[in-house]
Amino acid sequence: MRRCTGCAVDIEGDWARCPLCSAPTTGEAAPSPLPAVPLEFSRRRVLRALFLTSIAVILASFTAQLLFSRDLDGIGVLRSVWLGVSAMWLVVLMAVRKRRNVAKGTVYLVVLVVLVCVYWDYLTGWRGWSLTYAAPILCASSIIALLITVRVMRIEVGEHILYSGLTVLLGLAPIGFLAFGWVTDPLPSAICGILSVVALVLLQLGRGQDVQHELAKRLHL
Numbered sequence: 001m002r003r004c005t006g007c008a009v010d011i012e013g014d015w016a017r018c019p020l021c022s023a024p025t026t027g028e029a030a031p032s033p034l035p036a037v038p039l040e041f042s043r044r045r046v047l048r049a050l051f052l053t054s055i056a057v058i059l060a061s062f063t064a065q066l067l068f069s070r071d072l073d074g075i076g077v078l079r080s081v082w083l084g085v086s087a088m089w090l091v092v093l094m095a096v097r098k099r100r101n102v103a104k105g106t107v108y109l110v111v112l113v114v115l116v117c118v119y120w121d122y123l124t125g126w127r128g129w130s131l132t133y134a135a136p137i138l139c140a141s142s143i144i145a146l147l148i149t150v151r152v153m154r155i156e157v158g159e160h161i162l163y164s165g166l167t168v169l170l171g172l173a174p175i176g177f178l179a180f181g182w183v184t185d186p187l188p189s190a191i192c193g194i195l196s197v198v199a200l201v202l203l204q205l206g207r208g209q210d211v212q213h214e215l216a217k218r219l220h221l
């Protein structure tokens with residue numbers, strides 16, 4: 001067993017320095033009596049990584065817009081990507097800051113930004129990028145934001161139902177634009193629709209585990 005001469009204590013495990021006074025220990029190392037604890041999933045670290053990635057994506061999209069500004073056909077995607085990423089963070093921030101009316105706030109945000117994009121599209125000679133790219137990307141970002149919110153925060157059952165409804169609504173809107181033939185490329189709308197279905201399944205799965213956990217606790221299983 002290792003020993004700290006300063007504190008006059010024996011120390012289990014293979015501490016090179018005394019955990020009390022951090023002086024070098026002497027003697028042979030004994031096997032640690034504590035079980036090895038696996039690294040815990042850190043929400044803060046995940047959020048930070050997501051945040052840094054978002055900043056990088058936004059900067060990259062701005063750089064790309066600057067570089068390819070002459071080719072106007074491809075610019076719709078680039079324009080919409082940073083709007084989507086920004087919207088996602090606004091929704092998450094909204095959820096973390098003031099817990100009430102997140103669903104309503106999300107709808108207002110998406111509708112407002114899509115309207116601004118439609119106007120922008122109209123002013124620059126209608127190319128349809130606002131409905132083809134901006135609308136599905138904004139809806140998809142909001143769906144991802146709702147998933148992050150549900151993952152990070154404790155959500156009540158009522159809110160959970162509201163979020164599920166909102167996921168369906170956000171998935172249906174671009175599908176609606178697609179059905180009306182207002183989009184030039186069906187892929188973004190289709191991806192958003194699929195994402196909405198996946199998110200809905202994930203939301204129900206997450207809740208299912210919650211319910212199971214609650215039942216197990218109550219019934220002492």
Ligand SMILES: [Zn+2]
Pocket residue numbers: 004005006007008018019020021022023
């Ligand atoms: Zn010591």
